[in-house]
Amino acid sequence: MSDLITWVALLVFWAMLFAVHLRDSRRALRVVQAAQQAAAVPPPSAALCGCNHHLAFHDRENSRCHAMVEVAVKFQEIPSKTGITRLPLEYKERQCACRRYIGPEPLPTIYAE
Numbered sequence: 359m360s361d362l363i364t365w366v367a368l369l370v371f372w373a374m375l376f377a378v379h380l381r382d383s384r385r386a387l388r389v390v391q392a393a394q395q396a397a398a399v400p401p402p403s404a405a406l407c408g409c410n411h412h413l414a415f416h417d418r419e420n421s422r423c424h425a426m427v428e429v430a431v432k433f434q435e436i437p438s439k440t441g442i443t444r445l446p447l448e449y450k451e452r453q454c455a456c457r458r459y460i461g462p463e464p465l466p467t468i469y470a471e
Contacts, residue, residue: 405464407459408461409454413464416459421457421458422457423459424453426454427452427454428450429449429452430447431449431450433447
């Protein structure tokens with residue numbers, strides 16, 4: 359009789375362990391799914407061009423970008439296993455080379471035409 363009680367107790371113990379494990383794994387799955395859904399929502403789009411400047415930096419008539427960018431003009435060349443690595447030492451400020459705004463078109467501009 360005591361063997362039967364021992365086996366029943368072990369069976370109940372293992373069933374409880376399995377139930378707790380199943381509950382925790384389902385909870386973890388819900389957390390992972392919620393994180394994936396949050397990551398899948400795209401961020402609100404800003405009116406950025408391919409040059410990463412806002413629509414406000416582009417001229418309305420010819421669409422050229424008026425933002426100032428820093429460009430490396432002097433480099434230090436360091437030999438490495440894969441070739442020569444160029445590290446910028448000096449920067450110069452110049453106008454962005456973007457010639458046309460290619461970002462998303464704002465709604466008021468579309469309806470105004």
